[in-house]
Amino acid sequence: MYTQALNDPANKAATVAEGEEEQNVRFMARIDADEKIEPNDWMPDSYRKTLIRQISQHANSEIIGMLPEGNWNTRAPTLRRKATLLAKIQDEGGHGLYLYSAAETLGISREEMEHQLITGKARYSSIFNYPTLSWADIGTIGWLVDGAAIMNQIPLCRCSFGPYARAMVRVCKEESFHQRQGYEILLALCNGSDEQKAMAQESINRWWWPSIMMFGPHDTDSTHSDQSMAWKIKRISNDDLRQKFIDATVPQAHFLGLEIPDPDMKFNQETGHWEFGKIDWDEFKQVLAGNGPCNRERLAARTKAFEDGKWVQEAALAHAKKQAARAANKEAA
Numbered sequence: 001m002y003t004q005a006l007n008d009p010a011n012k013a014a015t016v017a018e019g020e021e022e023q024n025v026r027f028m029a030r031i032d033a034d035e036k037i038e039p040n041d042w043m044p045d046s047y048r049k050t051l052i053r054q055i056s057q058h059a060n061s062e063i064i065g066m067l068p069e070g071n072w073n074t075r076a077p078t079l080r081r082k083a084t085l086l087a088k089i090q091d092e093g094g095h096g097l098y099l100y101s102a103a104e105t106l107g108i109s110r111e112e113m114e115h116q117l118i119t120g121k122a123r124y125s126s127i128f129n130y131p132t133l134s135w136a137d138i139g140t141i142g143w144l145v146d147g148a149a150i151m152n153q154i155p156l157c158r159c160s161f162g163p164y165a166r167a168m169v170r171v172c173k174e175e176s177f178h179q180r181q182g183y184e185i186l187l188a189l190c191n192g193s194d195e196q197k198a199m200a201q202e203s204i205n206r207w208w209w210p211s212i213m214m215f216g217p218h219d220t221d222s223t224h225s226d227q228s229m230a231w232k233i234k235r236i237s238n239d240d241l242r243q244k245f246i247d248a249t250v251p252q253a254h255f256l257g258l259e260i261p262d263p264d265m266k267f268n269q270e271t272g273h274w275e276f277g278k279i280d281w282d283e284f285k286q287v288l289a290g291n292g293p294c295n296r297e298r299l300a301a302r303t304k305a306f307e308d309g310k311w312v313q314e315a316a317l318a319h320a321k322k323q324a325a326r327a328a329n330k331e332a333a
């Protein structure tokens with residue numbers, strides 16, 4: 001999947017003969033012409049670093065995102081709910097794998113990304129530092145968290161870097177299914193008893209604002225947006241995506257008969273948008289600094305998985321070494 005559409009040799013030969021400035025001009029012309037950049041094409045070092053940062057952060061989010069949902073594997077209310085939850089969690093693991101593979105094409109190893117994650121050098125989405133306290137949270141994560149993820153990822157299908165854009169196509173299809181599955185869980189709760197509906201409302205109360213924060217800081221405070229938009233890694237800004245998400249989601253909440261926990265939320269007839277209250281950026285900063293409700297728990301779980309899986313890595317390496325030595329002996333004979 002990730003080796004499709006590699007650049008043609010003529011293009012590569014041309015870039016070798018050029019200096020860095022000309023290479024950059026040619027690179028920007030390709031970006032402006034909406035051409036896809038492939039792994040063995042020339043690219044500025046900062047473009048490569050930005051992609052490694054964003055794609056590995058995205059992959060880490062998928063893998064860490066399995067943990068809060070996994071908390072409900074043993075307590076799903078019915079067999080059908082359990083089967084769909086397990087399938088969703090497996091999908092997230094698969095998304096992590098496509099994304100780590102896409103990042104590897106940029107010259108970073110899987111081991112290095114894993115090391116950066118467990119040592120806290122690489123980020124993952126703020127949203128996964130919140131706990132899943134009730135079954136309704138599984139519905140809310142599907143509806144709001146996967147919903148926000150789709151809003152952010154649909155434009156990434158048009159990202160300038162080929163392997164990332166192609167990985168996103170399949171990820172978005174699967175996330176759409178997750179979003180519907182989550183909404184259907186909430187629909188069942190909202191059509192159920194008063195207690196079930198109250199459980200759904202309590203869950204939305206906790207997850208609404210963290211979901212809104214998933215889109216990142218306001219455009220004016222976003223460090224990477226201008227450059228990432230110029231490189232067409234990001235196609236729509238943090239604030240524009242957040243607004244699109246809110247506009248799509250508020251009517252869905254109303255259909256469920258649930259309140260959005262924002263007293264300032266109101267529809268502006270002139271603009272056609274839902275206006276919303278102030279986001280608590282202090283909370284966002286605290287979560288990013290490692291002080292969210294579950295940061296330590298999440299990293300401890302990943303570190304344990306890494307330590308527990310070490311023997312598999314060691315066995316695979318020992319096997320590969322033995323195979324290589326055998327092949328070398330055969331050749332020498």
Ligand code: BYC
Pocket residue numbers: 053054057058059061062063065066092123124125126127145146149150152213214215216217221222223224225228234238288
């Ligand atoms: N959480 O300049 P900005 C999913 C950081 S998982 C943590 O705007 P950028 C799913 C940002 O990294 C969905 N950190 O940055 C899985 C930067 O810090 P550094 C995950 C955040 O990169 C399981 C600083 O703030 N999706 O689908 O231009 C179950 C300044 O921000 C966050 C992706 O990762 C945050 N929310 O834009 C269910 C999508 N926001 O690196 C669902 C791909 C910002 O300078 N990523 N920061 O130290 C992106 O689209 C972009 O990276 C972002 C941020 C929009 C997130």
